[in-house]
Amino acid sequence: MEVLFLLLLCVLSASADQFTALVELEQALRVEGELAKHLEAYINLEEARLAQLRQLATEMDEHSRTVLSDPVKYLGNPVNAFLVVKRFTVDWPDAKQRLIHSRNTDDLDALQASMTSSFPSEDDYVGSIEALIRLQDTYALETHRIAEGKIPGVKVSPKMSAFDCFEMGRVMYNEGDQYHTILWMQEALDQLAQEESKSVEEESVLDYLSYALYVQGNLRHARNITQRLLDLVPEHTRAQNNLNHYNQLIAKEEQEEGVRKKGDDGALKDAIMNDRFLNEEDQYRASPEFQTYEALCRGEDVVPVKDPHKLTCQYRFWHPMFYINPLREETASLEPWIAVYHQLMNDHEIERIKEMATPRLARATVHNSATGQLEHAKYRISKSGWLRDEEDPLIARISERCSALTNLSLTTVEELQVVNYGIGGQYEPHFDFSRRSEPTAFEKWRGNRILTVIYYMTDVEAGGATVFLDAGVKVYPEKGSAAVWHNLLPSGEGDMRTRHAACPVLTGSKWVANKWFHERDQEFRRPCELEK
Structure with missing residues (x-):
């Protein structure tokens, strides 16, 4: 709104004597009409933002009351604990960016900045994901069962969305852990297929998954997933380059071996090689x-x-x-x-x-x-x-x-x-x-x-x-x-x-x-x- 008023001020000051000619007044009225449209659009956006903000405040209050009714039991569930950390490190900054950034929210922004200083950090977020991965490995938990909230010792647990699973895979990818990247990106695709309102873009999942498959030695699967990515986003430059690279490697491999390896056009999960201990750091x-x-x-x-x-x-x-x-x-x-x-x-x-x-x-x-x-x-x-x-x-x-x-x-x-x-x-x-x-x-x-x-x-x-x-x-x-x-x-x-x-x-x-x-x-x- 401040920008709009400054713009109007510039227009009026450019023709300080506009009242001497009707045509200039007409132009001023036209500017006023356009400004009114912009103001109306701004008000509609603000009302929508405030409605969403009211809904967010209600949801946050209900969530806080639910958790604090028995925090030890609730946070004792590792999936709940992960989702709470994610709530403060991913969901809250996103909501703040979309809903709270406004000229009239400077005081609120300063207040929330001081109040959220004790929120979990990005390191805490990564740590919560690593903890879930540790539990998955130690107790041999299937990725799908974790995503479905079926944790031993827990009677009721929330399901993880496709975006939650994607975040698990993304953080593991950034840690250089392709084994778990594959597990969680595959689960993200499975969850995405069941979602009516998609929580993450399929091309984002395919992008991470294709490279992780390649690193783990699944050349043909990586090529197939990359082609699937290009079907969704034909102009994806990196995917185009990767696809050419994979095709060249496959052609060279087939020429050297004289055979076409099994699984060329198979389903994604058929014969995937995914060694947990392929990374040298994991040899212990x-x-x-x-x-x-x-x-x-x-x-x-x-x-x-x-x-x-x-x-x-x-x-x-x-x-x-x-x-x-x-x-x-x-x-x-x-x-x-x-x-x-x-x-x-x-x-x-x-x-x-x-x-x-x-x-x-x-x-x-x-x-x-x-x-x-x-x-x-x-x-x-x-x-x-x-x-x-x-x-x-x-x-x-x-x-x-x-x-x-x-x-x-x-x-x-x-x-x-x-x-x-x-x-x-x-x-x-x-x-x-x-x-x-x-x-x-x-x-x-x-x-x-x-x-x-x-x-x-x-x-x-x-x-x-x-x-x-x-x-x-x-x-x-x-x-x-x-x-x-x-x-x-x-x-x-x-x-x-x-x-x-x-x-x-x-x-x-x-x-x-x-x-x-x-x-x-x-x-x-x-x-x-x-x-x-």
Whole structure:
């Protein structure tokens, strides 16, 4: 509107004496009439924009009320969590661009800018997609079932649109992950075929899919999809060049081999090669160890537990603290020794610990053995905070309970680490102790980590188990229970059999509290022995 008024001002000032001739007034009236038409069109557009904005405000209010009625349950569904992040990082900026940019919305724009400063960032958006991909791989979930909202542990889940699936594939494409690009772009096409109101342009999906197929070695499929793209957009220059390139490669291949390969004119999904581990960076994920880790997370018994007939459950009374309320001990493994203690932490303690730790949560780090520095890593996805005994009698009581449970001194123990695992939260296979290649991992006055206590502070609907790769043990989160094991052999050497991992959380929210005991001042409580 400001531009229109400036335009009118320019017209009138160009003929300052127009009132002296009727013809000039007539011209002014014609300009006024044209201006009125522009103003009417502008008003219609503004009214339509405001109607859409009112509808958006109503929908946002309803969505917020629905989610906040039970946020833990709602956001515990990984698809819901992804869609919420997408809502703030993709849908909201789009709505703002279309509906809120107006001369009369400067104040609102400034207000929303300050209010949305805490919204998830683009990095969070990418991270939520990577989390869904991690869950898909670890738990062998079919792409279509995820898109349909059929997630283990979830009774009701929203379906993903073709655009949602396209976004999954697009982000994976930008990450150089052609394997998942193919899976999700194919699903986008399937969802698009079912949509009356198309949420994404088919040519956009075909553009990404064709190149991903080519990179994964599906030359003829890539050519067919590129031709399909050109049927929709004949002037697509890059597609034209790609099609010529694919035809040249196919002609050369046929000339060299003297045969026409199967699948030339086949359906899109026939005989597609799509190796998850084709990318060199993913070779660890193709290793037997990683495959064992994922299988254990799925609950598969790929590593038999040794001497299961010797595993027992019993009450323990070895400390006065447990005379009245004895320990409920479940032996999960004898070699290495791993035990689970049930009902070791009550609901009041759990809620208080979570309340104290929440403001301190920050992205968890890992120790880089090469640099000696703490850094973020994709193989550890969680947020953690630390609580000291001096801060609250409850924290001191938890420490005393750990000491009584393990018969170890608190002199060199670490502070209580509280961890929350979010969407697809995990910690891939690792040791809790430092190896010889990591001499600076812990302070010398503490020594190495001799024992681990993990308190589970929530039940998890699906996923989130602690798995031990060598022992084949799977410890599923149970609110109030704790898992305990020795990280070091009696000789002081690291026990390689304790390599373990925190499986991705498939459904729900996982909270744990870790207490690590160190070697120093344990000499008379757990004497060193020569035998390993």
